[in-house]
Each structure stands twice: as structure tokens, then as C-alpha cells.
Amino acid sequence: xxxxxxxxxxxxxxxxxxxxxxxxxxxxxxxxxxxxxxxxxxxxxxxxxxxxxxxxxxxxxxxxxxxxxxxxxxxxxxxxxxxxxxxxxxxxxxxxxxxxxxxxxxxxxxxxxxxxxxxxxxxxxxxxxxxxxxxxxxxxxxxxxxxxxxxxxxxxxxxxxxxxxxxxxxxxxxxxxxxxxxxxxxxxxxxxxxxxxxxxxxxxxxxxxxxxxxxxxxxxxxxxxxxxxxxxxxxxxxxxxxxxxxxxxxxxxxxxxxxxxxxxxxxxxxxxxxxxxxxxxxxxxxxxxxxxxxxxxxxxxxxxxxxxx
Amino acid sequence: xxxxxxxxxxxxxxxxxxxxxxxxxxxxxxxxxxxxxxxxxxxxxxxxxxxxxxxxxxxxxxxxxxxxxxxxxxxxxxxxxxxxxxxxxxxxxxxxxxxxxxxxxxxxxxxxxxxxxxxxxxxxxxxxxxxxxxxxxxxxxxxxxxxxxxxxxxxxxxxxxxxxxxxxxxxxxxxxxxxxxxxxxxxxxxxxxxxxxxxxxxxxxxxxxxxxxxxxxxxxxxxxxxxxxxxxxxxxxxxxxxxxxxxxxxxxxxxxxxxxxxxxxxxxxxxxxxxxxxxxxxxxxxxxxxxxxxxxxxxxxxxxxxxxx
Numbered sequence: 001x002x003x004x005x006x007x008x009x010x011x012x013x014x015x016x017x018x019x020x021x022x023x024x025x026x027x028x029x030x031x032x033x034x035x036x037x038x039x040x041x042x043x044x045x046x047x048x049x050x051x052x053x054x055x056x057x058x059x060x061x062x063x064x065x066x067x068x069x070x071x072x073x074x075x076x077x078x079x080x081x082x083x084x085x086x087x088x089x090x091x092x093x094x095x096x097x098x099x100x101x102x103x104x105x106x107x108x109x110x111x112x113x114x115x116x117x118x119x120x121x122x123x124x125x126x127x128x129x130x131x132x133x134x135x136x137x138x139x140x141x142x143x144x145x146x147x148x149x150x151x152x153x154x155x156x157x158x159x160x161x162x163x164x165x166x167x168x169x170x171x172x173x174x175x176x177x178x179x180x181x182x183x184x185x186x187x188x189x190x191x192x193x194x195x196x197x198x199x200x201x202x203x204x205x206x207x208x209x210x211x212x213x214x215x216x217x218x219x220x221x222x223x224x225x226x227x228x229x230x231x232x233x234x235x236x237x238x239x240x241x242x243x244x245x246x247x248x249x250x251x252x253x254x255x256x257x258x259x260x261x262x263x264x265x266x267x268x269x270x271x272x273x274x275x276x277x278x279x280x281x282x283x284x285x286x287x288x289x290x291x292x293x294x295x296x297x298x299x300x301x302x303x304x305x306x307x308x309x
Numbered sequence: 310x311x312x313x314x315x316x317x318x319x320x321x322x323x324x325x326x327x328x329x330x331x332x333x334x335x336x337x338x339x340x341x342x343x344x345x346x347x348x349x350x351x352x353x354x355x356x357x358x359x360x361x362x363x364x365x366x367x368x369x370x371x372x373x374x375x376x377x378x379x380x381x382x383x384x385x386x387x388x389x390x391x392x393x394x395x396x397x398x399x400x401x402x403x404x405x406x407x408x409x410x411x412x413x414x415x416x417x418x419x420x421x422x423x424x425x426x427x428x429x430x431x432x433x434x435x436x437x438x439x440x441x442x443x444x445x446x447x448x449x450x451x452x453x454x455x456x457x458x459x460x461x462x463x464x465x466x467x468x469x470x471x472x473x474x475x476x477x478x479x480x481x482x483x484x485x486x487x488x489x490x491x492x493x494x495x496x497x498x499x500x501x502x503x504x505x506x507x508x509x510x511x512x513x514x515x516x517x518x519x520x521x522x523x524x525x526x527x528x529x530x531x532x533x534x535x536x537x538x539x540x541x542x543x544x545x546x547x548x549x550x551x552x553x554x555x556x557x558x559x560x561x562x563x564x565x566x567x568x569x570x571x572x573x574x575x576x577x578x579x580x581x582x583x584x585x586x587x588x589x590x591x592x593x594x595x596x597x598x599x600x601x602x603x604x605x606x607x608x609x610x611x612x613x614x615x616x617x618x
Contacts, residue, residue, distance in 0.1 A: 001536055002310045004498065155612035185611040187573035188532050189313065215611070216566040216604030217573075220528040223497050227310055249607040257525040264496035264526075295525030298558040302494040302524070303464035 002227025008267040009232045010259055011045040011208070012038050014283075015066070016081055017252055018240035019059045020050060022290045028062040030286050032069040037282065038237070039073045041275035046070060047079045047100070047234070051087035067094040079142070083114070088128040092137045100142045101125055103169065104182070105162045106151035118161075122168045129173025142176040142207055143169035148194060150185035159194055166201055176207035180234075181221065184214025184249075188224035195228050208232025211253050213239060213293065218253035219261055226267065233258060238280050239293025254294035256280055263307030273307055311536025317576040318541045319568055320354040320517070321347050323592075324375070325390050326561055327549035328368045329359060331599045337371040339595050341378040346591065347546070348382045350584035355379060356388045356409070356543070360396035376403040388451070392423070397437040401446045409451040410434055412478065413491070414471045415460035427470075431477045438482025451485040451516055452478035457503060459494035468503055475510055485516035489543075490530065493523025493558075497533035504537050517541030520562050522548060522602065527562035528570055535576065542567060547589050548602025563603035565589055572616030582616055 015034060019026055026034075035046055048070045049063030063080060070078035071094075079098035082088045091099040103121040104110035110118050125143055132139060148162050166177050179198055181191075191209070199206050209225045211218040211233070222233055235258045241251035259271045277297055284292050324343060328335055335343075344355055357379045358372030372389060379387035380403075388407035391397045400408040412430040413419035419427050434452055441448060457471050475486050488507055490500075500518070508515050518534045520527040520542070531542055544567045550560035568580045586606055593601050 001501070150611055150613040152612065183611075184608060185613055187570055189574035192310070213604065214608045215569060216563070217528060217570055219526060220532045220570060223529045223532045247607075250604060254525070260524060261496055261526055261529060265498035295522065295559060298556075299493060299523045302459055302492075303461065304459040304494055 002229070004226045004265055004267055005229055005231045006266075006268060007231065008226070008262050008269055009045055009208070010043065010255060010262070010269055010271065011047060011079070011232060011234045012043050012237060012255055013047045013210070013234045013252060014236035014238070014240045014255065016047040016050050016060065017234070018236040020057050021241040021251060022059070022287065024287045024290055025059050026286055028065050031062070031066050034237070034279070034283055035066070035070050036073065037279040039076050041272050041279055042270040044075055044270065045077045045079065045232070047081065050081035050083070051090040052081070052083050064090065064094050067096055071095060082128070084124055085127050085131060088131055092132060092135050092139055095137070096139050098140045098142055100144045101128060101174075102144045102146055103165060104146045105165055106147035106154050106157045108154035109147045109151040112153060118165050119168070122165065122172050125169050125172040125174055140175045141173065142178055143174035144178045144180055144210065145169070146180040146182040148179040149181045149190055150183065152183050159197070162194065163197055163201055166198060170202060170205060174205075176205050177202050178207040178210060180210035181212055184212040184217070186211065186221050187217055188220050191221045191224040192228065195225050195230060199228060206230070208234065210234040213250040213253050219258060222253070222258065222261070238284050238297075240283070240287070240290065242291055248291060250293040257294050257296050260296045260301070264305065273301060273305070311538070313535045313574055313576055314538055314540045315575075315577060316540065317535070317571050317578055318354055318517075319352065319564060319571070319578055319580065320356060320388070320541060320543045321352050321546060321564055322356045322519070322543045322561060323545035323547070323549045323564065325356040325359050325369065326543070327545040329366050330550040330560060331368070331596065333596045333599055334368050335595055337374050340371070340375050343546070343588070343592055344375070344379050345382065346588040348385050350581050350588055351579040353384055353579065354386045354388065354541070356390065359390035359392070360399040361390070361392050373399065373403050376405055380404060391437070393433055394436050394440060397440055401441060401444050401448055404446070405448050407449045407451055409453045410437060410483070411453045411455055412474060413455045413460075414474055415456040415463050415466045417463035418456045418460040418491070421462060427474050428477070431474065431481050434478050434481040434483055449484045450482065451487055452483035453487050453489055453519065454478070455489040455491040457488040458490045458499055459492065461492050468506070471503065472506055472510055475507060479511060479514060485514050486511050487516040487519060489519035490521050493521040493526070495520060495530050496526055497529050500530045500533040501537065504534050504539060508537060515539070517543065519543040522559040522562050528567060531562065531567065531570070547593050547606070549592070549596070549599065551600055557600060559602040566603050566605050569605045569610070573614065582610060582614070
């Protein structure tokens with residue numbers, strides 16, 4: 001059996017993947033409060049927004065301001081999503097620690113959501129890498145491969161195609177690559193199968209996993225990835241975000257439940273769970289109309305819990 | 310890494326662990342409909358009730374009648390919970406395929422819930438075994454060790470004590486033993502640790518795991534147990550039951566989500582998931598006032614799902 005890693009990073013993506021999927025617009029001051037609270041609770045990686053055109057995602061129109069705030073917090077590694085070269089230029093200007101270029105391995109999903117074929121995104125990665133290098137910036141570039149386990153439009157996504165695109169992104173200059181189960185189609189066996197091959201291709205340039213809990217398997221899938229030595233996982237506080245394809249269903253893995261599982265397992269996250277649960281309650285209060293998810297907040301920590309408290 | 314088993318049994322416990330925890334009394338005819346529907350969907354192990362005194366659990370007062378019905382279904386392995394020798398006698402009369410004697414490894418929980426010390430339950434196991442043997446019955450006896458991962462009253466439960474009680478139950482004549490995370494304190498690492506030792510003690514007399522989803526880890530814990538070769542798990546349709554210690558929180562693992570995960574992983578359960586989801590909807594309609602759980606019913610099966618449909 002695999003040995004679980006001693007240290008694991010959770011990257012909070014609720015401010016991007018979460019907020020972009022709900023109607024409520026959270027004001028900049030509250031976003032900054034969220035980031036400061038997560039940082040106080042021990043989180044050190046936060047995706048603070050997305051440099052997409054504000055007319056497409058008004059919820060994230062303040063990403064530059066939020067990034068500026070995030071950069072004031074010591075030791076915080078702030079990332080942003082970028083849809084293209086233009087977004088990358090804004091991320092470089094804002095001195096993001098990391099910019100994530102999403103690529104959808106499903107041709108159909110890519111055309112429907114990004115209006116580009118996957119290989120066009122690979123070409124954009126090369127331009128972004130050139131721009132980053134020309135700027136002398138230290139901003140890292142991650143290629144985030146979505147619909148890696150299938151897609152609600154085209155159904156199956158060929159594993160070989162996912163791996164081909166991963167290699168292409170690395171060849172085009174991505175510093176890191178990650179795999180996302182955008183629609184909740186993964187299971188522990190498919191995670192083990194695909195991640196094992198991905199690790200062989202990307203080695204220590206493999207960044208981590210982004211699991212959605214649409215069908216309740218986000219944590220089970222995490223266990224399968226942990227066994228392969230994967231040490232970074234995306235999650236959203238209170239599971240904020242939902243799934244656009246399944247009304248009422250969960251979207252991202254829930255940060256506090258994931259952190260609880262990891263800490264209980266002895267995989268250190270650096271997160272103070274009591275502080276994180278208090279932050280959850282605070283943030284949930286800002287979006288009363290939105291569905292939230294997760295189990296730990298109801299039940300509380302076990303009496304036997306030995307993590308940071 | 311561990312190899313996941315090719316075949317896994319899910320034992321439906323919603324009619325016992327589920328219905329005993331909710332206020333609504335489901336009539337006998339509906340219970341029989343539930344059992345028949347689960348059987349039609351391919352389930353072959355169902356815990357149909359409990360032979361506790363009806364004044365304690367009026368919800369399960371019709372267990373004898375429900376068991377009689379269950380015994381008419383071909384290939385169905387019908388089990389009942391028994392609190393003591395008296396209950397065992399009723400299970401033997403009713404020709405249950407299996408009777409499960411619960412033992413709480415937590416001294417405090419045992420005294421509060423069963424009004425007996427764990428070792429008194431071991432002594433009762435010996436009497437039950439003698440009664441079974443004297444009757445010439447083929448009813449099997451399982452010792453179900455609860456609070457195996459900790460307890461809401463006393464907190465930690467010593468692993469050595471759990472294993473000592475397991476050995477004692479086997480010595481006293483239990484045909485099988487199982488481990489239950491009664492209050493949702495387990496995590497994949499503690500499951501691996503305890504189940505590995507339990508399997509060394511009980512070998513093929515180890516029956517399986519009973520995980521609660523109180524803190525969202527039931528499926529993640531199942532993955533850890535699967536890796537050790539465990540092939541039987543308890544679950545409740547729609548997660549019916551809840552957790553008496555955490556209002557609104559989930560209780561048992563949800564049958565349909567567990568079956569989905571297993572089938573997706575290629576661990577055959579024999580369950581037709583579409584039929585099971587239809588049954589879920591039906592059963593949930595009988596208990597409109599009760600909270601239900603699970604993720605699959607909202608999101609539906611993935612387009613790529615390859616199991617029985």
C-alpha cells in the first residue's frame with residue numbers, strides 16, 4: 001500500500017472557482033477578509049480570482065485589487081486564473097505568484113467553454129511563457145487540464161489525449177501542470193490510473209489534483225491521489241460554487257472537510273481547523289442565498305482530534 | 310499500492326440503523342416494498358430490523374413480520390440486530406440468515422447505550438452461540454464492534470481494547486466480527502491501521518466495515534478498507550438515519566453513493582444503479598419530514614458510467 005505524504009498543501013479556490021459559479025457578488029473588502037482569515041488559519045496558497053473580461057464574470061472584476069491585497073500577506077502564495085495572453089499580462093503586472101491557464105481536454109467542452117480547441121490553448125501557453133520570460137517576472141505558470149476524467153458534453157475523454165496535452169503544455173513552457181475532474185466523473189480507480197501516468201510524464205512538475213464533489217467522491221479520490229504521493233489539492237471553503245450541470249449539487253471539494261481528513265490522517269496541512277470553521281461561518285453569512293456544502297461544520301471536530309486546534 | 314477487490318457486497322442497513330434513528334414510523338408494507346425493491350435492484354444482503362423490545366424502538370416492532378417477508382425473496386441474505394439472548398431466540402425462530410450482536414468497545418458508550426460492560430456482551434455471545442448450536446439452526450452470528458474509532462462520550466477508544474474484544478467475541482463463538490465507526494471518528498489512516506490488525510486476528514471471519522458519514526469521510530474510509538481486501542460494507546439508502554449526536558448531520562454511508570463509487574472503480578456490487586436511484590426516490594417520499602443525504606441522486610450517473618444500468 002502507498003505511504004501517505006507527511007505534508008499536504010490545500011489551495012483555496014473558493015474565491016475563484018467558487019465565486020464565479022454563484023450569482024451573489026461578494027464585495028472586495030469581504031474577499032480580502034476571506035483571504036486574510038484563511039491566511040490566519042494557516043492556509044498558504046490561495047487562488048484569488050481570474051483575469052477574465054469583467055463582462056463575462058462581473059463577480060471577479062476586482063481580481064487586480066484582491067491580488068494586490070493578497071500580496072501584502074507574508075508567505076502567501078497567490079495565484080490567479082488566466083484565460084489567455086491578455087490575462088497573463090495582467091497577472092504579471094499584479095505580480096501573481098502563479099498564473100493558471102485552463103485547458104479542457106475534452107474537445108467539445110473546450111469549444112463550448114473556452115471557444116478554442118485544446119491545441120490552441122497549448123499555443124497560447126507558449127506565448128504566455130515567452131511573455132513571462134521577456135518580462136523577467138518570477139510568476140510561475142501552471143497548465144490546468146480540466147475535464148480530465150470525462151465531460152458532460154462529449155462523455156468520455158481519452159486518457160491518451162489528456163496525457164498528450166499534458167506533455168504538450170510542458171513542452172510549451174508550463175512550469176507545472178495539474179489535473180481537474182471538472183464535472184465529478186472521477187473515481188479512486190480512474191484517479192490512480194491517470195495520476196500514475198501523469199506523474200511519470202510530469203515528475204516534480206506535477207502540481208496537484210482538483211476534484212469536484214458532484215457525486216460525493218472528492219475525498220475518496222483524494223485518498224487515491226495521496227497514495228501516489230500527490231501533495232497539493234484544490235478546495236473551496238464551504239464547498240462554495242456548486243456544479244453548473246447539476247443544480248443543488250456540490251462543486252469543489254470542501255476545504256474544511258478536506259483539511260479535517262488530511263489532519264486526521266496525519267498529513268500536515270498547517271491549517272488550524274477551529275479557525276477555518278469560524279471563517280466558514282463568517283463567509284457563509286455573506287452569501288445567504290447560495291447553497292453551501294460540507295459535513296464537518298455540522299458535526300464538529302471529534303473529541304479525539306489531534307491536529308492544530 | 311493495494312489491489313481493490315473485484316467483488317464487493319453492500320449490506321443495506323437503512324431498515325434498521327436508518328429507521329431506528331428517525332421519528333417517522335414506516336409501515337410494514339412499505340418496509341417490505343423497500344426490501345423487494347432493493348432485491349430487484351440486485352442487493353443480496355439486507356439488515357431488516359432489530360429484535361429489541363418494541364417499547365424501546367416502536368419503529369422496529371414489526372421486525373418478525375418483515376423478516377418473514379424477506380425470507381421469501383430468492384437469494385436474499387437477511388440479517389437482524391439482536392441486543393441479547395432473548396433477541397437471538399426470536400432471530401432463530403424467524404430463521405434469520407444472520408444475527409448481529411452489537412458490542413460497544415467504549416466502556417462509557419456501552420454502559421450508556423447497552424447498559425452492559427463490553428465483557429458482559431462477550432458473555433452473552435457465548436450464551437447465544439450455545440443457544441444457536443442447541444437449536445440446530447443455520448443462523449450465523451456476527452459480533453459487531455461499535456465505537457471502534459472513538460466515542461462521543463469517553464473520546465479515545467484504545468485500539469488494543471478493540472482488538473482484545475474482537476478476539477474475545479471470536480473465542481466466545483461469533484462466526485464473524487465487524488468493525489463500526491459509530492460516531493464518524495474514523496479516517497483513512499486509522500481505518501488502515503485498525504483493519505489491518507483486525508484482519509490478522511479474524512482472517513476470513515472478518516465480515517466488513519460499517520462507516521458513518523458524520524464528517525464526510527465514509528467513502529474515503531471505504532477506499533482505505535478496500536485496499537486491505539475488505540469486501541463487505543454497510544450503508545443506508547439515502548443515508549437515512551442521521552447522527553443522534555449531531556442534528557442534521559449524516560449517519561450511515563449512503564448506499565447509492567457507495568454503490569456508485571464501487572461500480573465506477575470496477576468493484577462489482579451486482580447493483581443496478583438506475584433501479585436503486587428509483588427506489589431511493591420512492592422511499593424518500595415516505596419520510597418527507599426526515600433529512601436525507603447523498604450526492605449521486607442530484608447529479609445523476611456520469612455519461613461515461615459503465616456499471617449495470
